[in-house]
Amino acid sequence: MPVQTTPEAALPVREVSRLIGDWVARLGEVWVEGQLTQISRRPGARVVFLTFRDSSHDVSISLTCFRPVFDAVADVVTEGSRIVVRAKPEWYQGRGSLSLRASEIRPVGIGELLVKLERLKRELTAEGLFAADRKRPLPFLPRRIGLVTGRASAAERDVIKNAEARWPAVRFETREVAVQGVHAVSQVVGAVKELDAHPDVDVIVVARGGGSVEDLLPFSDAELIRTVAACRTPVVSAIGHEPDTPLLDLVADLRASTPTDAAKRVVPDVGEELERVRQTRDRARHAIRALVDREAHGLEQALAHSVLRDPYRLVAGRDEEIGAEIDRARRTVGHLLDRADSDLAHTLARVVALSPAATLRRGYAVLQRADGAVVRAPEEIAADEELRARVAEGEFTVRRTERRKDDEG
Template sequence: MALHTSAEAPLPIGEVSRLIGGWIDRLGAIWVEGQITQLSRRPGQGVVFMTLRDPSYDISVSVTCYRQVFDAVADVVSEGARVIAHAKPEWYAPRGQLSLRAVELRPVGVGELLVQLERLKRTLGAEGLFDADRKRRPPFLPHRVGLVCGRASAAERDVLQQARHRWPAVRFEVRNVAVQGVHAVPQVIAAVQELDALDEVDVIIVARGGGSVEDLLPFSDERLVRAVASCRTPVVSAIGHEPDSPLLDLVADVRASTPTDAAKRIVPDVVEELERVRAARDRGLRAIRSLLEREERGLAHALARPVMEHPQRMVEQREAEVDALVARSRRVLGHLLDRADSELAHTRARVVALSPAATLERGYAVLQRTGGAVVRDPREVAGGEELRARVAGGEFAVRVTE
């Protein structure tokens, strides 16, 4: 809409801002590209604020998006990264400021690859391929080590030299494959599966030197990750340098920071092991000596006890105690018998004193009627009745005359 203004009829700046906002509101969402120069993610807020800058024109535009939009790429996007945003232009009339409301963010170049890898990582992690309980510990001293690496590569040289320096008798099964490019994934998978099928191979090392993110992409391929997860032989991942972290590192049983580190983790150092054996032997000897000395002191202490110096003394003491107990028991028994005899004599004397026979001995007689009843009163008998008189010397018959 055309506006008619003049020096006599100017348009207020607020109206101009309102008109600009109305025109911008009619614009649809657009795709824009820029570099993140400022990034603000405040805890607890659902909106992320950032500034996109175009270095070619030295122009910056404020961008806002919901947190879930930014979290989708948060692992690979930070300040300084270039992104592509699908955003709707917005005009803030009170300040006269243009901003963009992003509904989708995409990293540019390597960032996009990292986003794809992050999605694959989450998918495989959800299946449990990276769980710690799936990890297997390699043997202490493998009989034969499988090595998958590039032909005449520095990784192969580092692994072989370091391993043979640590343990000269170690043996290798080397499979040279392409470690980058379109043929890398199928060749590495075939080599790993071939070594896994060999019973004499105790551990497999997949090694490659450092490189760019694109060079290391084969070792994040889903097919290779699943092939390693299905191996029955422990697998060691030695890809790139310490900062590099392909998905093979997560699924492997052991993750080595470099090929040299892989050799150190798999093959023990013969010098260190000999030193450990010597140290263990010294500890064992010291422990045995200490045990013998302690037992010797205990034996000497036991032999120094009186019972060990004069073992018969204990028998003599017990014999004396038995004799004392026997004598005591005899005295007690004699006292008991004497007291019982005295009591019996007193009882006998009392019985004799109270006995009717003793009364008869003093000249008394007992008259009994024919039925055996004792006569106590003269009125109990009649004249002419025959009675029996019992005296100390015997008995005789009597007749009542009066």
């Protein structure tokens, strides 16, 4: 029921604001489509504040939601994104302002695709397919370049034309396939596998011109991403233009911004390489010339030395010294030999003097019994016992026939 008021019985502002709030509170949730023009996420705040605008008219409204609601789409929703929200109108009585409290946010159209792509990107990242350490360097000069591209496409012409301009002898192994539509993924995957198995292909380029997100979806397909990750041959992604970033760019060993850029990356420029060869040759000549000059100067200095001017001078000066040293060595060796000879003679004389044979030559004899025992005392010999007498010049037999009186004691 409308509130009855008169100029004399006017309602205060707070009452009008309260009545509006009561009416708004009776409204239910609605789905609203619009464009985000401003996002305010204060650190630590539980609520995210957004500005929601009608993209066709100059009409905006405040939109709020709890942080988990916005975080669910934060990876794909930015300022300027079109979204659909399920929200309930709210009236802030103290400030007299209307806003929408969102309980669900969905990207519109392409945004839904981006959500799926972002989910797939996180899954493949977790598998390690985008890791930098698994990417391989491209060969300096490939024997043959594998090219996967659309039939009679501008991308094919750009790659081949620019590659041949840089290196006229370049060779291609081309596979023309569908690059969009229902058959694109299977044909691109088959072409990549075929070129990866080719023995002469050293690098594979997957090229396509620009297009919408929907057109480039085949190059973000999980099957293609895993196929490229399993390739033994380095793969270059040249899809679309600079802003286009399909998932193939992330798994490829090299991402080229355009097909033309891919041609510049896979082969060197023959003019630049010839210039490098010329510069290297000039540096080598300069280095060799400097080395020869340095060595020639050193040789001149060496030849200027007095020893090299008269090389026999040093030998002649040392001749007398060598002769003196030889004489000194001979005298020393002679003295040592004489001294050793004298010592040997004295030692021999002492040995001879101490020898039992020398004692025998002085007239002594050694008496031995039949068993070989040496006789040292008369009482050791029995009467008529036969003994062997050994003298200096030989030996003979003796017999004891009598005993002396002094032996009888």
